[in-house]
Amino acid sequence: MKLITVRDLIQQLPERWRSQYDGPHGNEYWNTVLEGRKNNLTTAQIYHKLMSLDLKIVSRSEVDDIIGNDTWTQIQCTECQEYVEEVIHFEEPPMSIEGIGADICLNCFDKALNLWKDCKSEKTA
Numbered sequence: 001m002k003l004i005t006v007r008d009l010i011q012q013l014p015e016r017w018r019s020q021y022d023g024p025h026g027n028e029y030w031n032t033v034l035e036g037r038k039n040n041l042t043t044a045q046i047y048h049k050l051m052s053l054d055l056k057i058v059s060r061s062e063v064d065d066i067i068g069n070d071t072w073t074q075i076q077c078t079e080c081q082e083y084v085e086e087v088i089h090f091e092e093p094p095m096s097i098e099g100i101g102a103d104i105c106l107n108c109f110d111k112a113l114n115l116w117k118d119c120k121s122e123k124t125a
């Protein structure tokens with residue numbers, strides 16, 4: 001398991017972007033203006049803009065503006081479905097058939113911990 005933050009997503013963005021649109025299966029989308037974006041930048045232009053940013057400090061909204069939507073900087077908790085700033089990511093089990101792992105927020109961990117505590121206190125009461 002590992003902690004994933006919005007900043008991690010931002011810092012990995014150019015690499016993720018390139019593998020999505022310029023990878024082995026994405027070449028046809030390089031130098032393309034994608035539909036449904038708020039700007040008219042091509043995927044390649046977006047990549048070069050992302051590469052020109054200081055990804056350690058750039059704001060999320062600036063990144064979202066360049067991309068044209070906010071889906072690339074979102075983290076959603078698998079359990080409560082809320083969009084959060086950070087999650088603990090659990091890898092899918094090696095033999096899993098449909099697994100995609102799980103991203104669990106601090107709030108849900110808190111709830112889980114309380115379930116454990118309640119369970120333990122009932123046993124000792």
Ligand SMILES: [Zn+2]
Nearest residue numbers: 077080105108
């Ligand atoms: Zn949650």
